[in-house]
Amino acid sequence: MSVSYYMLQLHPFFLFFVTTIIAGLVAALCTYIFRKHIQLKVLRSHNEVTGFLFLAIASFYALLLSFVIFVVWDQFNESHSNASKEGSSALGLYRDIKFYPDTIESKKLMAVYLDYVYNVLDEEFPNMSKMQSSIKTQEAFNNVFYHIERLNPKNSFQTQLVTEMFRHLNELSSYRGLRNSSIETEIPSPMWLPIIIGAFITIFCAMLLDIEHARMHITINTLLGIFIGMFLFIIVLLDHPFTGSLSIKPKSYQKIFSIEQQINQTNIQNNK
Numbered sequence: 001m002s003v004s005y006y007m008l009q010l011h012p013f014f015l016f017f018v019t020t021i022i023a024g025l026v027a028a029l030c031t032y033i034f035r036k037h038i039q040l041k042v043l044r045s046h047n048e049v050t051g052f053l054f055l056a057i058a059s060f061y062a063l064l065l066s067f068v069i070f071v072v073w074d075q076f077n078e079s080h081s082n083a084s085k086e087g088s089s090a091l092g093l094y095r096d097i098k099f100y101p102d103t104i105e106s107k108k109l110m111a112v113y114l115d116y117v118y119n120v121l122d123e124e125f126p127n128m129s130k131m132q133s134s135i136k137t138q139e140a141f142n143n144v145f146y147h148i149e150r151l152n153p154k155n156s157f158q159t160q161l162v163t164e165m166f167r168h169l170n171e172l173s174s175y176r177g178l179r180n181s182s183i184e185t186e187i188p189s190p191m192w193l194p195i196i197i198g199a200f201i202t203i204f205c206a207m208l209l210d211i212e213h214a215r216m217h218i219t220i221n222t223l224l225g226i227f228i229g230m231f232l233f234i235i236v237l238l239d240h241p242f243t244g245s246l247s248i249k250p251k252s253y254q255k256i257f258s259i260e261q262q263i264n265q266t267n268i269q270n271n272k
Contacts, residue, residue, distance in 0.1 A: 003192075004187070004240065005240055007019075008237070008239075008243045008245075019236070020226045021226075023232065024222045024229060026203075027203045027206075027226075028221060030203060032218055035218075050209055051209060053208075054202075054206055054208065060198075064194065065228075065235075069235060076238045076241050082178040082179055083175075086179055087251060087252025090253060092168040093169055094113065094117075094256050096164050096168060098263075100165075101158060109151070112140075112143050112144055114260065115140050116137065117257065118257075121253050124137040125249075128179075128242040129247060132183075145169065182241060183242065185241060195232070202228070203224060203228075
């Protein structure tokens with residue numbers, strides 16, 4: 001597990017505060033120490049060159065951060081899209097089973113399917129937030145396949161419904177596989193090296209600029225550090241699609257249980 005995973009265990013507001021404040025304090029402290037030991041005359045004599053160098057390096061570093069944010073945002077959106085499509089297939093399969101004409105077969109199959117849905121909500125998604133898979137949920141899903149394969153349609157209409165069940169089941173299997181494969185989606189550890197080193201190089205180049213007023217120089221570099229910290233916060237927040245405050249939730253699976261509870265309550269009231 002990467003450092004970003006452990007950082008996501010913090011509350012997002014606290015994480016934002018820690019990331020930006022630490023980045024700002026590092027920039028301020030480095031600038032203060034640098035100005036204390038470097039003569040301003042030396043900086044002034046090279047100010048034109050250092051200004052151009054800072055502009056070039058800051059531009060390249062901004063491009064690097066933009067690229068990384070684009071990558072993690074694209075991965076997050078893709079994972080969210082796959083989870084939404086999986087949920088749509090899960091709802092479609094639920095309706096197919098619920099309204100299957102053979103009530104004896106449908107009740108047996110529904111019990112098996114709801115057991116799978118329960119495992120997704122109670123075990124698989126909580127495990128995914130810890131970057132772990134769920135063997136129990138996979139077994140429950142295999143059990144759904146087993147029972148649908150053994151349905152015995154008695155007419156062409158039931159045969160058509162079973163075909164539709166298999167279509168939704170295969171779609172569900174495909175999107176579920178994509179969701180599980182994205183559990184460990186994260187920025188590769190070596191990629192953090194240029195991100196962190198680039199931040200220090202950018203701040204160092206800002207320290208080389210000739211700004212006579214010490215407090216103004218420290219303030220500007222502190223703001224630069226805070227700005228870099230905000231970018232890092234966004235990267236960390238989006239790095240793991242199923243962990244943290246922005247994690248993808250199993251809304252469609254929750255909706256299946258809500259629909260089932262409403263139907264059961266309606267049946268109980270009608271039987272009174």
